[in-house]
Amino acid sequence: MIDLAFLTGKTTDQLVLFLDTRHLVHREMNDDLIKLFNAAKKEGFDLAITSTFRSYETQKLIWNEKSQGIRAVLDSNSIPVDLTNKTNEEILFLILRWSAIPGGSRHHWGSDLDIYDQNAVSADYKVQLVPGEYESKGPFYQSTLWLNENMQDFGFYRPYSHDHGGIAPEPWHLSYRPLSESFLSEYNFEKFEEHLNLSDFRLLDEAKKNSFEIYKRFISIF
Numbered sequence: 001m002i003d004l005a006f007l008t009g010k011t012t013d014q015l016v017l018f019l020d021t022r023h024l025v026h027r028e029m030n031d032d033l034i035k036l037f038n039a040a041k042k043e044g045f046d047l048a049i050t051s052t053f054r055s056y057e058t059q060k061l062i063w064n065e066k067s068q069g070i071r072a073v074l075d076s077n078s079i080p081v082d083l084t085n086k087t088n089e090e091i092l093f094l095i096l097r098w099s100a101i102p103g104g105s106r107h108h109w110g111s112d113l114d115i116y117d118q119n120a121v122s123a124d125y126k127v128q129l130v131p132g133e134y135e136s137k138g139p140f141y142q143s144t145l146w147l148n149e150n151m152q153d154f155g156f157y158r159p160y161s162h163d164h165g166g167i168a169p170e171p172w173h174l175s176y177r178p179l180s181e182s183f184l185s186e187y188n189f190e191k192f193e194e195h196l197n198l199s200d201f202r203l204l205d206e207a208k209k210n211s212f213e214i215y216k217r218f219i220s221i222f
């Protein structure tokens, strides 16, 4: 049994620091992630992490800032959306396109991470995490192609590679299948509802009203 606090990013019990970074990863993924990074390095790709584990509290901060327009909410083409005339329910689903609901992110598990190739850009390059950076004219295209061919040898895949009508495709997001598949299968709808009843983020009433749709489209995918 995997408990709700773990699934919703409220504990760091199973996490370790990855190499000499500040990034927390699941202790059972650590070795294979190091192997993946080393294999990439041999091919000239210096993989770097923008985020791995993210706590419930951090996701809540991002979520609350987006819901108030403090942090930009982007549309499917990565263009900021004007929230002034939107209903709370519309805002909820606009945010969900790019950001998980607090407690509903795969980043809560330590088995998922966002990466880029720091060899492909200058040291002062600010990574945007937008699809264009990973497509054929973008700096991270070559490392994306290499990952397509090789990451599965180390247990990794991209859970958001296609648009299923929920989360936008995220070519930078990798997941460690041996762990994340079992975490996802543990995280059923009853657990998500229980989590909402314990939560305190903005737009919570709208989230409760739409809990099944949110669960289906943004959590229990694949």
Ligand SMILES: [Zn+2]
Binding pocket: 107, 112, 113, 114, 170, 172, 173, 174
């Ligand atoms: Zn991600």
